[in-house]
Amino acid sequence: MKTIFERPKTLLEKPFTYCPGCHHGLANRLIAEVIDELGQADTTIGVGPVGCSVYIYEFIDIDFVMGPHGRAPAVATGIKRCLPDVLVFSYQGDGDIAAIGTAEIVHTAVRGECITAFFVNNAIFGMTGGQMAPTTLTGQQTTTTPAGRDPLRTGHPLRLGEMLGQLEGSSYLARVALTKPNLIKQAKEAVRRAFLTQQEKRGFSMVEFLSPCPTNWKMTPTDAVDWVDKEMKNVFPLGVIKDWKEGVHVH
Amino acid sequence: MKKILMKGNDAIAEAAVRAGCLFYFGYPITPQTEISEYLSWRLPEVGGVFLQAESEIAAVYMAYGASATGKRVMTSSSGPGMSLKQEGISYLACAELPCVIVNISRGGPGLGNIQPSQGDYFQAVKGGGHGDYRVIVLAPSSVQEMVDLNYLAFHLADLYRNPVLILSDGMLGQMMEPVVFWEYDFPELPPKDWAIQGKNGRERKIILPLNLDPREMEQVNLRLAKKYRRVEEYEIRFECFGQEEADLLLVGYGTSARVLKSVVRKGEKQGLRLRLLRPISLYPFPSRVIKEEAQRAGRVLVVEMNLGQMVEDVTLAVGDRVPIHFHGRSGGLIPTVDEILEKIRFVLKSEESS
Numbered sequence: 001m002k003t004i005f006e007r008p009k010t011l012l013e014k015p016f017t018y019c020p021g022c023h024h025g026l027a028n029r030l031i032a033e034v035i036d037e038l039g040q041a042d043t044t045i046g047v048g049p050v051g052c053s054v055y056i057y058e059f060i061d062i063d064f065v066m067g068p069h070g071r072a073p074a075v076a077t078g079i080k081r082c083l084p085d086v087l088v089f090s091y092q093g094d095g096d097i098a099a100i101g102t103a104e105i106v107h108t109a110v111r112g113e114c115i116t117a118f119f120v121n122n123a124i125f126g127m128t129g130g131q132m133a134p135t136t137l138t139g140q141q142t143t144t145t146p147a148g149r150d151p152l153r154t155g156h157p158l159r160l161g162e163m164l165g166q167l168e169g170s171s172y173l174a175r176v177a178l179t180k181p182n183l184i185k186q187a188k189e190a191v192r193r194a195f196l197t198q199q200e201k202r203g204f205s206m207v208e209f210l211s212p213c214p215t216n217w218k219m220t221p222t223d224a225v226d227w228v229d230k231e232m233k234n235v236f237p238l239g240v241i242k243d244w245k246e247g248v249h250v251h
Numbered sequence: 252m253k254k255i256l257m258k259g260n261d262a263i264a265e266a267a268v269r270a271g272c273l274f275y276f277g278y279p280i281t282p283q284t285e286i287s288e289y290l291s292w293r294l295p296e297v298g299g300v301f302l303q304a305e306s307e308i309a310a311v312y313m314a315y316g317a318s319a320t321g322k323r324v325m326t327s328s329s330g331p332g333m334s335l336k337q338e339g340i341s342y343l344a345c346a347e348l349p350c351v352i353v354n355i356s357r358g359g360p361g362l363g364n365i366q367p368s369q370g371d372y373f374q375a376v377k378g379g380g381h382g383d384y385r386v387i388v389l390a391p392s393s394v395q396e397m398v399d400l401n402y403l404a405f406h407l408a409d410l411y412r413n414p415v416l417i418l419s420d421g422m423l424g425q426m427m428e429p430v431v432f433w434e435y436d437f438p439e440l441p442p443k444d445w446a447i448q449g450k451n452g453r454e455r456k457i458i459l460p461l462n463l464d465p466r467e468m469e470q471v472n473l474r475l476a477k478k479y480r481r482v483e484e485y486e487i488r489f490e491c492f493g494q495e496e497a498d499l500l501l502v503g504y505g506t507s508a509r510v511l512k513s514v515v516r517k518g519e520k521q522g523l524r525l526r527l528l529r530p531i532s533l534y535p536f537p538s539r540v541i542k543e544e545a546q547r548a549g550r551v552l553v554v555e556m557n558l559g560q561m562v563e564d565v566t567l568a569v570g571d572r573v574p575i576h577f578h579g580r581s582g583g584l585i586p587t588v589d590e591i592l593e594k595i596r597f598v599l600k601s602e603e604s605s
Contacts, residue, residue, distance in 0.1 A: 025458075027444075041450060042450045042451045042452060043447055043449040043450075043451070044449060045447055045448075045449060047316070054461070057457055057459070061449040061450075061455055062449070062450060062455055063314075063448070063449055063450055063455050063456050063457070064447070064455070064456075064457045064458070064459075065316065065319045065346075065447060065457075065458040066346075066457070066458065066459050066460060066461055067264065067312060067315070067316075068312075068338060068339075068342055071308065071309070071312040071315075071339075074304070074309040074310075074313050074315075074316065075312045075313070075315055075316035075319075076313035076316060077302070077309075077313050077316060078274075078276065078312065078313035078314060078315060078316025078317035078318075078319075078320075078324075079316040079317065079319060079320055080316075081274065081276060081300045081302060081313070081317065082300075082317045082320040082322045083320050083448055083449070086448065086449045103305055103308075103309065104305070104309055104312075105305055106305075107304075107305035112307075127356075187446075214282070225555075
């Protein structure tokens with residue numbers, strides 16, 4: 001019998017502890033699949049952050065260093081400068097990468113650091129219980145915007161990918177969602193392209209996953225998936241934001 | 252061995268290279284910027300990496316990442332910049348990652364000024380970051396010691412898998428003195444089998460400054476505490492200077508101790524019997540010897556370039572049987588030999604009449 005689907009070797013045999021309906025598990029799995037396919041499990045180091053994303057070290061069978069709030073890109077920079085031939089990635093949520101760690105991610109991209117950032121955007125602070133994030137949508141209710149986010153008081157949603165796209169040091173930037181099988185396939189291709197960008201030493205790469213947070217959005221998992229498709233995608237359009245293949249940047 | 256006239260900041264940078272440190276991450280701030288400037292050309296020359304970070308915070312975490320790979324790494328800063336690094340120092344301590352951190356301190360608090368001061372003693376010695384941790388703190392008082400103690404710092408950092416802080420100041424960083432770069436020859440250290448470099452066929456490793464289970468977290472803290480007790484047993488360093496049978500014990504470190512050496516010499520000529528005890532390691536603190544010397548002299552004067560910080564540790568060491576006096580200048584001022592001698596005469600007179 002031909003095996004057509006199995007657990008990636010690099011994904012540990014351990015049930016995910018993420019909330020039901022959250023897409024961290026899917027994102028973890030895609031990263032593990034691509035690491036397997038590139039044959040890089042022995043030569044990859046992950047840098048974990050804080051928040052729900054921190055648990056990635058529980059599930060992917062590679063060396064990990066955990067950093068603090070927002071600093072994963074700086075930690076990854078230190079690792080990469082010491083071990084230029086190792087694949088280094090950070091895995092961060094929106095509070096981590098787009099609020100407390102904005103300076104670190106911007107300057108890592110500015111330097112064209114050959115690392116990959118995986119950015120899981122659920123438009124909310126997850127682990128601390130659903131407060132407003134920089135990516136929270138206009139009008140979205142959170143525990144710190146109980147009447148809905150009002151841009152006049154709290155600013156507008158931050159589109160990090162587009163912002164980093166302005167920088168010469170960034171080489172591959174894509175935004176993906178995991179709400180439909182075809183989108184999951186596109187997401188996996190983006191993960192592969194991001195790692196290839198790094199392997200070819202072409203500078204900074206980032207993949208942003210739009211992810212539901214049914215727990216803090218107070219929705220059923222299916223409603224949360226619909227909300228990603230209907231609301232989040234309008235503010236955070238899917239697609240490749242920048243690709244060195246189009247001749248934009250060679251490190 | 253050849254003596255070279257060198258600025259303190261340049262000497263500490265060169266010492267790092269000779270101690271085998273090939274990675275430096277920093278951010279410019281006066282009066283320590285020459286360390287970065289020196290290493291910006293020196294490290295590439297020996298195949299190392301110099302990187303000017305976007306902030307003090309990023310710099311300390313780049314060092315954290317580099318240390319996790321098992322490489323020798325240094326970062327440096329001054330006053331306000333050190334405050335920003337404190338979170339990272341707590342993480343380094345929790346993850347047990349070796350790293351040398353240099354503070355060429357200046358006047359504060361706040362933005363303060365760029366003159367030499369010892370106002371960062373509490374922050375350095377008591378731990379400016381969060382949680383239950385300790386950092387080994389060494390305090391040079393000459394340009395030669397900027398070299399000697401930086402060599403030692405790299406050795407101790409690896410030996411104990413702990414951050415080591417050099418607490419110096421703008422005076423020592425900016426002054427020039429002849430120095431000798433002796434050959435770096437410390438005993439060999441065990442292999443860094445904890446470092447992460449990619450699995451390469453072995454079981455994966457995780458450097459994890461996190462423990463959600465309070466019982467396990469307590470075990471981590473107890474393990475760290477055990478290490479700190481070992482540091483306290485083996486790594487106390489100090490220097491004694493002046494008359495063995497003295498009427499007054501002076502205690503000071505760094506630049507203050509330089510001034511105190513002149514005080515002892517000038518005082519001798521004026522018939523005063525003085526002894527100086529200079530802590531070289533501020534953590535671990537030489538409490539026992541300070542207590543013994545204090546009891547022998549019968550009275551103590553602590554001199555600092557702040558309004559009274561180390562004097563608290565001296566008081567803890569000595570207890571209340573021996574009178575302890577304090578003289579401090581703050582804001583970037585250095586106490587003069589004559590003002591200290593005047594204070595000494597006042598102390599001796601008041602002790603006589605009491």
